[in-house]
Amino acid sequence: MKPSSIAALQADWPAVSDLLDEALALPPMRREAWLDALAGPEARHRDTLRALLATQAEIETGDFLGALPPLPATEATAGAVPGAIVGPYRLVSQIGRGGMASVWLAERVDGLVKRPVALKLPAVAWGEAFATRLVREREILAGLAHEHIARLYDAGVDAQGRPYLAMAYVDGQPIDAYCRQHQLPLKARVALLLQVMAAVAHAHGRLVVHRDLKPSNILVTAEGQVSLLDFGIAKLLQDGELTQETALTRLGGHALTPDYASPEQIRGEPLGTATDVYSLGMVAYELLAGRLPYRLPRGGSAELLQAIDQVQLPRASQVAAEEPQGRAHARALQGDLDAILHRALKPRPEERYGSVDAFAQDLRRWRDGEPVQARPDSLAYRTGKFIARHRLQVGAGAVAVVALLAGSGVALWQAREARAQAELALTEAATARSVQAFLESVFMTNTGHQDDPEAARRTTARELLDRGAARIERELADVPEAQLRLNQTMQEMYIHMGLNERATALQRRSLALAMRLHGADSAQAIEARTSLGKSLIEMNQRDEGREQLLAAEAASQRVPGLDPGLRMTIDQTLSFLFINEDPVRAADLAARAAQVARQLPPSQDTLNALQMLGETSFKLGRLPEAEAALREAAAQIERHPDLGGGALPVVLATLGTTQAKRGRPQEALDTLQRAQAQARHLGDPYSQHIVAQKLISAHTENSQAAEALALGTAEVAWARGAGADFGALPLLLVGHQARALVAHGEPAAALALLQAWQAQVGGLPPDLQVGLLAVRADARVALGRAAEARADLERALPLVGEHAPFVMGELRQVRRRWWVAQGQAAQALQDFRGDAFVTAPSPGPLVTVRRQAEEAGLLLAAGHASLAADLAAQGLAAVAGLPDRRFVRQAEADLAEVRGLALLRQGQVAGAVPALAQAVALRRDLQDPRSPALARGLAALAEAQAASGQPAAAGATRAAPQRLQARP
Structure with missing residues (x-):
């Protein structure tokens, strides 16, 4: 049957859509037999499906990126043609169509970013089901950042009401087609599978189960890089999401591809990460054996359920022997790979691998010639694997010797080692199973299978974590290693959610447990103590944090041959401790940690070490070294987002601040805005507010006080309710906002804001106290409250260390303004010329101009009008030459103001008026209309106008401050 209208098709579309997805997952040569096998209610859709598939004969595999015949347009698809505009994108060509969406190659038309994207649009049946799926996919992808998951760039609704998702365009083939075309050997196929598993494990770590893993959702580029697609029906294990049944499921039945779906998925049972393990097992089986182990019938749901209960799984080597690759390929599958696939495809979830990581680890063991966990352990098996790994070293004579010594001490030693390894493997397996079962039980508590399903569905991720953390000790008393691992996992989740107090409670439990299980000087206890110490420092509990970190350092010195990675972690964490009180020591520790990091495989800790080197170098004013280290850290994170993606916003934020201090403001703002976008994408509150703090500062320094205030207002509102989880960060945000208010000409508002937080300042590290005291003194100077400003300066100066150039530079600048206000401009000028921070080589023309402006003002205040006028003219000429x-x-x-006042004092009235008018015009754009600085500028301009014989203009200028004061 050929559908004559969408109206006729729409009523049946949910069922047709599921069948169409299923058909497109089959190779073209198998589709006709599949159509003929349709039975029951599905048989009546046979002709419709045949019409939809009619033009697919030339495509090797029907998949999500296959092209279907053009269908009559609906409201959702109207105008979706090459050249059409959807939101900010121009459609270039259609690159795929699935049952519920089409995908287009597109490009932005606004010029913001020049890169191709894959734009996902509604297909024929737009309605609640597709809306649900699209919203789910957007939310899920926004929380995933992995090199092997197609990235989400943008999402929105265009002027015609069409929703869209803009994702990374992947120019690749489905993984099965890629393997066939390139005739990849087994190890190369396993290497691709390991990439897929890394992506799926990343999703599981973010509480996302894909639920539709199949070759057509796994693309491989020409460079051999995998990209995982289509999280449209993925399951979110958080925030009250229905974990078994969704609106999409209710509308169209179970959203799955039967040939790759797990038994529990077909039965409609609650799902967990074991579902993806099974689907990955099916994908692996097809890639390694050449075809799937079975095909389920295409009858009704009852027939499908009956078939899945009766299916028998043949060995992969048996199936491979029947395929074109022949017996040699089958022999390579015998043994370990047969066992690995068999375990992954166990019908009961608890019998499969406990996690995707465990599945991947067994594949790595096979690749490296090591014993796999899927096979029963024996001395003969391990000896055989040893010989296989070292066949160059083990010749025929050596084999004979091994045989002769089978009953000797060597064999006994091997047996003991094998038993010990087997016991360790069993312990690890039991731990992994316990961890997996416990986590799934935690996140399944919000399913519909509860006494109060609606209340269960409203359970948030935080509530689930709290309940899980409370259960660990009670329910896993007999598996202490699982307790330790779960404590570590859940504390990381708490930290990601910005709940540092709760994370610290778990870290204390981890430390006590590690000491009980392994001893106070064990690597586990040292690592737990280091982690706890860092969290305490971040929460501004510095005394206890210092105690924990120094205890970890002392214990590490008592352990001979300590793992270099743990030594590196201790050094970089101690650097974090000392950065605010002894920056030189912190920098030395960070440099030592970074040296080790560069010799180790990339990990979260190696990335942290490079980041710490950048932070400490910045603190000491070593800007080139800081920028180099931060760029190195950012590049490693971008190459390995699964290891350190969460750190990228903070690394970029510090890099942006470094670029700003080096006099490259546009580059700095670009980097900071990129950091801001990345922080929002990750949803990490700590990163978002750290980046905001640095962005406020950059705006203020770059004459963008209004932009700084707009951002700072929202940040201060957040800070008021942030609590202890965020340590000193809320108060730092308040300080940056106060600084922006002073720059905007609102010193009274700045002072009021600081006074509201005054009680909390004393608990900050010394250099952070100095920054807040400097801002308050600056506001008081602007308001003419000299005595109070002096008290702040006298309190701040003893707190500044000798190696804090930026903090000391800011404080000395405020002190110079106070001296000028007190009539001691000569002393201020002398201090300016003796300030090592000022006299250091200029990093660029922008910084030079800013220094000229301060020096010119000091010269004028000290009575050197002629010199001030000349230097101001020189500075204005430099400004005019800036790009x-x-x-x-x-x-x-x-x-401009200094030049105008200097000329006025020298009687050069004609030159003074335009200079002062220029200054007033600039301040009106930059500052609050009621700013004291603007009022003083207007008074000076009026004086110059009167002196030049312009009484009317002078009168109007004098009246301006009164008009401004009268504004509400």
Whole structure:
């Protein structure tokens, strides 16, 4: 039957859509037999499906990226043709169509980013089901950042009401077609599978189960890199999401591809990560054996359920022997690979691998010639694997010797070793199973199978974690290693959610458990103590944090041959401790940690070590070294997002601040905005607010105080309710907002904001206290409250260490303004010229201009009007020559005002008026209309206008401050 209208098809579309997805997953040559096998209610859709598949004969595999015949347009698909505009994207060509969506190669039309994207759009049946799926996919992809998962770039709804998802465009083939075309050997196929498993494990770590893993959702590029697609029906194990039944399932039946679906998925039972283990097992079986182990019938649901209960799984080597690759390929599958696939495809979830990581680890063991966990352990098996791994070293004579010594001490030693390894393997397996079962039990508590399903579905991820953490000790008393691992897993989840106090409670439990199980000087206890110490420092509980970190350091010195990775972690964490109180020591520790990090495989800890080197170098003012280390860290994170993706926003934020200090403001803002976007993408509250703090500072320094205030207002609102989880961060945000208020000409508002937080300042590290005291003193100077400003300066100066150039530089600048206000401009000028931070080689023309503006003002205040006028003119000429002067508008206003006042004092009235008018115009753009600085500028301009014989203009200028004061 050929559908004559969408209206006729739409009523049956849910069933047709599921069947169509199933058909597209089959190779073209098998589709006709599949159509003929349709039975029951599905048989009536046979002709419709045949019409939809009619033009697929030339495509090797029907998949998500296969092309279907054009269908009549609906409201959702109207206008989706090459060249059409959808949101900010232009459609280039259609690259795929599935049952519920089409995918287009597209490009942005607004010029913001020049890169191709895969734009996912509704297909023929737009409605609640597709909306649910699209929203789910957007939310899920937004939380995933992995090199082997197609990235989500953008999502929205265009002017015609069409939703879209813009994802990374993957120019590749389905994994099965890629393997066939390139005739890949077994190890190369396993290497691709390991990439897939890394992506799936990343998703599981973010509480996401894919639920539809099949070759057509796994693309391989020409470079051999895997990308996992289509999280549209994935299951979220958090925030009250229905974990068994969704609106999509209710509308169209179980959303799955039967040939790759797990038995529990077909039965409609609750799902967990074991579902993806099974589907990966089916994909692996097909890639390694050449075809799937079985095909389920295409009858009704009852027939499908009956078939899955009766299916028998043949060995992969047996199936491979029947395929074109022949017996040699089958022999390679015998033994370990047969056992690995058999375990992954166990019908009962608890009998499979406990996690995707465990599945991947067995494949790695096979690849490396080591014993696999899927096979029963024996001395003969392990000896055989040893000989296979070392066949160059073990010749015929050596084999004979091994045989002769079978009953000797060597054999006994091997037996003892084998038993010990077997016991360890069994313990690890039991631990993995316990961890897996416990985590799934935690996150299944919000399914519909509860006494109060609606209440269960409203359970948040935080509530689930709290309940799980409370259950660990009670329910896993007989598996202490599982307790330790679960404590570590859940504390990381708490940290990711910004719940540091709860994470710290688990870290204390981990430390006590590690000491009980392994001893106070064990690597496990040292690692747990280090982790606890860092969290305490982050929460501003510095005394206890210091105690824990120094205890970890002392214990590490008592352990001979300590693992270099753990030594590196201790060094970089101690660097974190000392960065605010002894930056030189912190930098030495960070450099030592980074040296080790560069010799180890990339990991979260090696990335942290490089980041710490950048942070400490920045703290000491070693900007080139800081930028190099931060770029190195960012590059490693981008190459290995699964290891350190969560650290990228903070690394980029510090890199942006470094670029700003080096006089490259546009580059700095670009980097900071990229950091902000990455932090929002990850959903990590700590990163988001760290980046915001640095972005506020950059805006303020770059003459963008209004932009700083807009961001800072929201951040201060957050800070008021942040609590102890975020340590000193809320107060730092308040300080940056106060600094922006002073720059915007609102010192009274800045002072009021700081006064509201005054009680908390004393608990900060010294250099952080100095920053807040400097801002408060600056506000008081601007308001003419000299005595109070002096008290702040006298309190701050003793707190500054000798190796804090940026903090000391800011404090000395405020002190110079106080001296000027007190009539001691000569002393201020002398201090400026003796300030090592000022006299250091200039990092660029923007910083030079800013320094000229301050020096010119000091010269004028000290009575050197002629020198001030000349230096101001020089600075204004430099500003005029800058390619982008918007970042020095504050300095330009200061220079114009100094020049105008200097000329006025020298009687050069004609030159003074335009200079002062320029200063007033700039300040009106930069500052609050009621700013004291603007009022003083207007008074000076009026004086110059009167002196030049312009009484009317002078009168109007004098009236301006009164008009401004009258504003609400």
